[in-house]
Amino acid sequence: MTAFTDLMAFQRDTEALSQIAGRLGWDQETVMPDGAAEQRGEEMAAIEGVLHSRRTDPRVGDWLEKAEAPDAAGARSLALIRRAYGRNAAVPARLASEIARVTSVAQGIWAEARAKNDVAHFLPTLDKVVELMREKGQALAAAGFGGGNAYDALVDDYEPEATAEGLAAMFDRMRPRLVALREAVLGAANPPAPLRGHFAEARQLGLARDLATAFGYDWNRGRLDLAVHPFSSGSGNDARITTRVVESDPFNCFYSTIHEVGHATYELGIDQSHLFTPLGQGVSMGVHESQSRIYENQLGRSRAFTGWLHGQMHAVFGDHGIASPDEFYRTVNRVGSGFIRTEADEVHYNLHIMMRFDLERALFGDRLEVADLEEAWNVRFVKDFGVSVDKPAHGMLQDVHWSVGLFGYFPTYSLGNVYAGCLHQALRADIPDLDDALAKGDGRPATEWLRAKVQRFGGLYKPAEVIERACGFAPSEAPLLDYLEGKFRAIYGL
Template identity: 65%
Template sequence: MKAFDELLAHRRVTEALSSVAERLSWDQETVMPRGATEQRAEEMAAMESVLHERRTDPRIGEWLDRAEPQDDEDARIIELIGRDFSRASKIPARLATELARITSLGQGIWASARANEAPEEFLPTLNEILTLKREEASALADGATGATELYDALLDDYEPDTKSADIAAIFDRMRPRLVALREEILGADHQPAALTGAFSHDAQFRLARTCATAFGYDWSRGRMDLAVHPFSSGRWQDSRITTRVVEAEPFNCIYSTIHEVGHSCYELGIDSDYAFTPLGRGVSMGVHESQSRMFENQMGRSRAFTEWLYHRLVEIFGPLSTPDATAFYETVNRVAPGYIRTEADEVQYNLHIMLRFDLERDLIAGRLDTDDLTEAWNTRFQKDFGLAVDRPSNGVLQDVHWSVGLFGYFPTYTLGNVYAGCLNRAMRAEVPDLDAGLTRGDATAGTEWLRENVQRHGALLPPRALVEQATGEPISEVPLLDYLERKFGEIYRL
């Protein structure tokens, strides 16, 4: 066991340092002074230099050769460390450090360009990031230069053992049913009204905390702050969430919060024995998104939970523009053309992802230059959604992902929705009293089922195996599409 113990001890320190680096990123996006951007970029580069050296330490290879697993957990730990060592060893230290520096700078430049509605302020930096990501992809793909190989090498960081061709095939099967459902909805005689009114910043923030508590967020191991683009950060005993507030749009704050609570509850729900090991984190971003999307949509936008939420809004803000809980449920789930992915209804959300998936594949492949990205985005958006993009913050500048180098991340949102469709069907079959709790603002029955069947396992099982174990069925997009057609067919009287 000596080699395995030494391997685990080395990884424990690496995981702790990685957590510190993640906290630096959280600080940058929440409370860091704006003038500290360049200093933070150097700090992040220094941290990445140390981490890369640890991840590529030659002793890891020696320990891996000698380590003998005693059980399935040990075997999985050895497998994951071996995978990480192989990938990290392919990336030059210079490249890893420079990526950390430029993406730390890029996040601040993106935020400023977004506020100024000025993509020209950000696109040169994006081009630098893209050049480095192509180099990284080539290194990971063992020097391959084909478009598919490069993109798949990056995708593997977020959804291991998944290929872009597989995701494209899922998208191709989903798109016709989603587009047909959207057309039926937009042409329906019954159209729910939008929520109107003024909803104060402080009251929204307090209500968001109440919603987080309803979904089981552990405030002793977390906190909530404001960010330009909501995210969650951390694991083990410290997983934090962020949200944003728009005074005319309370659903933005409420559902961003519930979504991020889903991410944090996943990390906080992992077996504590896995802390500081490769098992002590979400196994993939697709599985992560399945948790946040189930919190946000299948539970958070359900008729049962919105009934409770309706009464909370009335208590806080007085009478609403929607007359009762039934109308409010329809308003929460209203399907309407819109620009922003994070605010999109369940029917159109995946169409937003498909747009980004195609564009970033073209960027990585060199078929699309950053100078042409704004026009390409606007043209595709007009084609897919029938809307002319009115300003960059509603278009190419709306998402933070590319500014921090997350190429290959976007398709995991839809893959997460597919996983969520499968998990929701299983959860509903096994938790018949779920809605009774949600009507009281108590999601415990659902969150405990997810913790037991998904979250506590961390990275013990590969993504697809984990979901299939939880549901007892092969993964398919059909449960998600059936759920959407049933739910929105009822709302829109189709």
């Protein structure tokens, strides 16, 4: 017990320092002055060096050998620390610090390149990031992670025990039904009307706050800020959200906000006894995405909730051109071959992820070089979406992920959609009158169910186990595909 107590006390400080590093990242993406980018890179490298030293401290190995868990939560904590210790020990301290330094600076370079639609400005930096992440993947693979496969070793960082082969098989099962649904929807005779008009930033942000409140976001432990690419940051009692505003497209702001509320509510919903322990954060990015996607789509884009939002839009913006709640529901769920993943409708979204997943596998399988990435992206986009990319900001420069080294992260978005489909089926079975609350702009019954079934456990159970315990059946893509087909065939009269 002494070894266990000493280990958990040491881990508590490591977790606290990790939260500080996360806060530096939040600051960089929201309020940090542009001129501080180089300095912030050095700061991030320094704190990553401290964290890496703690995570590979020989005392951790000694404590792990001697520690005896007092209960199931303690046993799970030991398993997670042991896994993290092995992964961190496999990555040299020099490499960990260099990745932190380069990716911190790379974020600013990516943002500049995106604003200027200048891929050439970003390529040298991206080439360095990919080189470093290849080295990390190889180091982890050499230590036995990812079954010895470098890309799988990176995927394993975000979705433990997932493999590229398994994800590819899931995508192969999903793609035919998604493509068939897309073709049927795009060929429909009576598509919904788009939303048109000017929607002032201040009013959008005011309504975005109302949307966050509607789903039970705790403003005493959170805040809303603007960012180039919306994200959620933090855990425990400090989980912040960001959004972005396009004054011609308020749905961009509203649904980005709801999406990030899903992430933040997960972190805020974790049992307080897990704070500053390995259990005190979401168990995987797939489970995390299940929360953000079910909030954004199955709940936020439902007929009941959009009926309430239609009234709120009238109250805030006046006449916005969509007269009835039914037509507004169709407009919110309008399907089109757009360029931007974060703005993609539910039918197209997973196709965006599949494309990025295949490009990543090619980059890490020595079948694609960074210099050829833009051409590969544009060729694949025409093939998958039937339109040509008009500018880099709508193509390979649209996502922040690669600039910060998040290779292996993208497939968890679709895995999260699959998990969300399962959770939604179980949620509706348990709360058959959920639409009554959603129609009043009250998403709290759904949040309470998700907190009880998923969120409060944090890292206590493995990802697939969390979903199976919540739903009563093993995760499968079938509920998601059935939901999509039922919803969009009805909307488009197919």
